[in-house]
Amino acid sequence: MDSTIITDLKKLLLRARILMPDPGPGDSSPELQEIFNAICRMVFNEQAYQWLWDEPILSQLKWLFVAKPPKPTIYGQQVAEIGRRAQQAQRANDFFFRLLNRNFSVEEVYESLVAFYPAESSFLYRLKSSDRLRGIREANGLPSDKIAAFLGFLQEDVGLQLANQDPVKGCLEALKARESPGLVNALLVTSGGRGALVVRLRIRVQPGTGQVDDVVHDREDFKKAVARARHAMCDGGFLRGSDDVLCTLELTEPEYQGKSIGLPAAVGIYGAAKQIVIDPFTAFTGDINLDRDHWRVQGVSGLPQKLEAARLSGCRRVFIPRENLRDLGSIVRENLQVIPADDLLGVFLQLEAPLQPLPGDSLQIWKVNALQAFCRTHGWQLSLHRPIQNGVQFSVAPLHLSEFVISIYNSGTHEPKNHDRPEYQELLNALSAAEESRIPLRKVERQFNVRDLSLRVKIQEALERLQPAEQRQEPHCQYAFRFERGQEHLVVKQYQKGTLQIQGTAGELYKAVLECIIPRYNLHYPNAQHSIEALLATGERAQASTGFSPAVSRTAEEIPLPHIGTDESGKGDYFGPMVIAGVFLDAQTKPKLEALGVKDSKLLSDKQCHELAVQIRQICRERFEEVEIPPETYNKLYEDFRKEGKNLNLLLAWGHARAIESLLERLSCTHAVADQFGDEHYILSKLMEKGKKLKLVQLPKGERYLAVAAASILARDKFLARLEKLSQEYGIQLPKGSADIVVRAAKRIVERKGPEELRKVAKLHHKTTHKILGQG
């Protein structure tokens, strides 16, 4: 594949669309003619039509050759080939889009597959029996990685050799080339207003002084729309006030009009700040503006043309302002999901992008995140959000319970607070815990005496790594930093005479600043007895507040080496053990594991998982631990915990703590990372029972950390090996997951050996047990 030709073709086709917004017989300006011939040269003379699989390019070529057909007697065959490829690419991408998007059922994914590949109907049954689709959708990874993982599953578990098919391979490569954090499809109208375009907007976010720099053109409406989007992102807690935003468009001539760029810019900022890839099948249009003190997505023009442009560019989903819905009228929306947008939080929730709260993020965001994590851990269905007055609403629907509705308001409060069912009360408690575990906002006025120059340098370096919003030159000061995170702000000044002064209003930010100072201070002055906890607990008066987040701020880069990552496998599988693995990551093993291409086990086929696990064990040798809880032990522990009124989270915590403490017996480190499955105190309390102290970071999608990803692979591999061994012992292939196929296998065991035998092979608390024993 020649990327230069692809880039050139994209530019030329975009230009052709601008020159020919409404194709007709009179379209033959010299510039258009020149562009048309240049496109034809690439497509026919360079024979790009024989290897192109980029759907947006193929669709637009098809469009162009309908409007301006190359001579059929000479180029008819090549044009027909382009049409065929465009159709194949469209079908392959339909399949990709559906498998990525949880709004589509397994049947709909299957339907899109058989549209271009002759899969047997038994495949649907096997697909439904497996939990892989759900696992892959929930995994942390690029869209193309998820698709590759699913293709790997099809090949290994179902025997479908789809990955080697030209359209699938080609379209996957083309999709990969369109993925990048901060890259977004923007739907814009052309300057004359007659047509519309999908233009790729690229946003970069970097520490700075809160500037917006657009390398596009000097249209005021464009600049203002991007500035508004940035303001909205800061106010919503999605962006630090001190971050600079740099935006570029792939087409820099002022051929489009501006304010529709607001929503794409906000989504691009979100992707760039959080390093999230927005799938290339989605496009955005909308203005972001203030409406009664609340940033909202507001209406724009040219919707019919924009939808047509989205379709031509291979988009399957467009976010438009809700008020523009009425403009659509009878426009055919075939193959295009039109999603009305009200505000930014709603858009991010619809995108199913992990919210990953940062210090300063609103309590609402943190609670939504906690709700998602809770439902994911418990395997509960969570609806898409519904916008309500001053907030969002979700329906939680566990399979065995009636639906439950939760509202989370912009202020950070949630409703209801209580529920009769203990399962729901546990969820509500988790949301309330979010408020309680926050470090409250307080006025800060604290001084330390730092006379030693080398200590000053160490503290200054640590504070610089915390990314101050501003570095000031102040009289009599060695340095002066201003920090800002959302509504928190602190000024730290080191006076030349020795006084280190901290002033401002902060909670979590104060803790972060103290973490830069106190450990270094105590190390330098061994007699000093400063404690961060004590400083946070006393002295300052906490202010009642809403809108501040708990300490889930670290990014992957910020967790110091060495550290331990843990993950579990088998929790959602009826048969087999639960396995928890821990991996100790240090400077020696990190580059080797990175070179291996370690990633979330949910994105790997069983075979790939095994191959990687073998290598991880070789690389890590004494630096990993695998804790297996066989079904019988698991059932006993679960029952004991339930008797004590405890839940599955505590059992999980027990396993994670065991993996960590085993590693700590022979290695030493201060930090551990785990996927979020409940309150971090679960694991910490289990560790503290054993006298182990360390800083635990529990985050949603923890698998993005190398150590956790490696642990996820070891745990999955061990689980699969044990499941295979159990299958051999019982002479029955024990399936993964918990679908109908599992029920059948379990019934065979019950028939042969009686119901009590299930204790030895399965996790009995799953509702599957009721189905098997006919109690459900």
Place this chain on the structure above:
Amino acid sequence: MKKRPKKIVAQESSPLALVAEASAQEEQIVAETVDDKPVGVLRHDFERAALILNVTGDIPAWKTVDVEIKTRDDQLFTRQEVPIRGRPLVLLEETPLQPEDVIQITLKLHQQRAPR
């Protein structure tokens, strides 16, 4: 970018001979007379599948010409009685021939056959 021919093809017995040279795809291919005078730019029109000479220099003020085109792989294409009206001169129609395939173009005054 324009590119000049590197070598001059020996003059044939025809009244006028042009030379052309293939170049990189984005480069324009300039046709010149054997005595180095630029005549025009060769291009292929995909809508008509035609090889066209956009005349920029002087060409004889004939009404019609016969065209002979020699390609790199030694093929010879001809077209009779091509009218020289206006600047773009359609040398060949219904052809996949590209400017870079051409090494020599010969224009001959069209000789009308005497009626029997």
